[in-house]
Amino acid sequence: MPVVFAAVVLERGQGITAADVQLQPVNIAKASRGYFNQVEQVVGLSAKRRVREGQMLSPALLTGAVLVKRGQQVEIRATQDGIQARAVGEALANGQLGDVIRVKNLGSEKTIDAKVIEPGVVTSTFR
Template identity: 45%
Template sequence: MILKSITPSVTPMRKNLFRLAFVGLSLVCAPVKSAPSDAQSQVENIVRKSAQSEIKQLAQTQGWGKYDVQLETVIPQEASALAACQKPLVVSPVSKRLLYRLRYEVKCPAAQDWTLTVAVKTAVNVPVLVAAQTLERGQVIAAADVVMRVQDIAPLNGQFFNTPEEVLGQTVKRRISASQVVNVAQLEQPVMVERGQSVLMVARHQGIEASTTGEAMKQGRKGDVIRVRNISSQRTVDAIVVSPGVVQILTVPGK
């Protein structure tokens, strides 16, 4: 059975990991006005609602924007022989699931006292970033190199981008074919500091900021921690690369 819904997102955020693990989360759904008269229908209704709610929350958290979802429930055959539950069913997500196959434990807390594990196969179509043409290793990504295209993200394990701004200026780490979904593993930040380069060293301590000139002892990308030698004092310190030719000292000399 297929169900479609389109829901807008309100908060754009970068994704990190897509593997779902809602340990300890329990969803309780009250009976609908026209309560199903058999257990199989009860299970199907509550599992669909749970999957819809879960996907909607994920869409809002990860900033998908508009999306289209298709759900197909896989209910065990023994459900057809069970008596309808006389109390609201309790459904709990089974941990360590992937988006393309969500699994739930459905329990009847009434005298009937039965429990089923139900799977929900999903297809979630979302606009994601793909390569406009083949991108070669070492290439710095520009706006013309990528386009947005609707793809089923359920099997992607969270490895995709929602906006071009997330990848502009990054360097291609491995070849990306035309129309291929661009993911985090394929990219890296560009080199912002070369070994031996003169850099601006910025230090902040107790609300006071000072800067001086240093020499990078190692190549670095944004966020990398490298060793830098202070030209004036000849002291070598750890610093984090913050922008092209600029590093921030992590430890204040003499402190």
């Protein structure tokens, strides 16, 4: 069965594109850690650790894409009781979709917890 392999070295945290992978035939009985049989299944994910060129990709090697990187300027969105506000902040940690990370509001200099909702955008979590 065709299975997805790394066509190049994938560094930790690197987002995967279709050019980074290739399909190769494999006896799936030997794929005890799982496998992907379509390139589309891995495009947009990122490597949890360094992956060698020619290494078969398994779910244990990949994670969701990092949408916000530490030090990146992000848009902070806040909504409460129908009122919406936006501010500019700085991410203090990397974050994937749904992760709650610390973000420094550059206007007020306060640090808040915020949930990653899309690339470069977080929403405050009122506590």
